[in-house]
Amino acid sequence: MSRFERKVALVTGGRSGIGRAVARRLRDEGATVLTAQRGPDDEFDAVPADFTDPESPDRIVAEVIERAGQLDVLVNNAGMMQEATVEEMSAQDWQRSLAVNLTAPFLLIRAALPHLRRTRGNIVNVGSIEGLGSNPRHAAYCASKAGLHGLTRAVAVDHGHEGIRCNAVAPGWIDTDLNLEFVEGMPDPDAFRRGIGRIHPVDRSGKPEEVAAFAAFLASEEASFVTGEVYPVDGGRMSKLSLP
Template sequence: MQLDGKVALVTGGGRGIGRGIVDRFLEEGAQVAVVQRQALDTALQNHPQVAHVHADLSVPASIAAAVEGAVERFGGLDVLVNNAGIMFERSVSRILVEEWDLMVAVNMRAPMFLAQAALPHMRERGGGSIVNIGSVEGLGANPGHAAYCASKAGIHGLTRALAVDLGEHNIRCNAIAPGWITSELSENYLASHPDPSAARDALNGLHPLGRVGQPTDVGDLAVYLASDRSSFLTGETVVLDGGRTAKLPTPSA
């Protein structure tokens, strides 16, 4: 197993992309501390290799406490996955200062200071891996997503900076930039269309692979980035979108 003996902390690991990462980490032998405000479902609550660390990552004091909670439970830390994030749509003319600040606090500040808190524990273990979850919206943009796009572009830049600063400690940092990944939100979006089946077909058709991603697709890549098999890979943002951003649009007939 690729992560046998490793301890991982995954923020927002109870659902969506985070759950896909947690499930794959567990399959590969890791012990996983799931950091989030909400309670875990029964399957994770009862899993012997899982610990729930309750934290609101928009509160600065909760960040270091979350790392310490994971270390207390499992005795160390090898892998940090900065997955938790928020997204909302606001036009440039309507976004409020407090909304912008909240987006930056959760999507950018928390990953930075989680990495800071994790650093001494990873150094004690002789190194580690940080995996940041960015987005294709850190490279392009959808309407009404100025704050979200800025925060994810910032995560991509932070990834490179952490890789440069932490390499001397044998700590690697890479990012995954997912495209469309199936979630409760995406399913509700498709269901809102007059013809959900046609909307799904159109969405799948945007992807050269003919489908959208699944949370475990992100989990598969996160396993590789967290494992020793990627020991010479750092500072990279890997786009995981089924080829969608590689495909040039063509005019309709």
């Protein structure tokens, strides 16, 4: 498959987890892929990034253009989660979550728009089912991901006439290295895994590659009439009502 031949993609947080799977999928389908995150990337051409720094996004996009000459696909994947209720969370921690999960994507989109306009490119934001519902003690994460979903729709509405599409995927429980490490830290990892499986109609958790496959579809011309949408990739979790 070569849906992205002669295309250039920027994937933030592309060194691990869902971001790594998306970067690999786009590369395997022909794209030139650059990633952006703290530190080096041993697999892809990487741009150093600090997503708490509001000056970082302009520099990242400029670096991509300098190295690759164009930008066709922007994948806003980098994010963070802090566990705290509203009462427990400091204003500083709240602002940090919003800076990484919402303000950085906004600034990256703003910086990328002139280049995406030239290529009639598109944006895929990695939101979360926690932008649609909430797990306990995830106040800032839920708020920031809900904001990212709203930003997705706004960009699609404002820039669709320029040939720019913007969509979001909203993953559920995905077996990233971080989540697998969390599971292994449980008193009974096997029981925890069975419990996670039971909350999904498909009876299992998801794989990063499954999110990547859908993100690649949204970024491709096969989705040319799709914009402004937020798609759960969650094994049906959000459709399943809890039992008493």
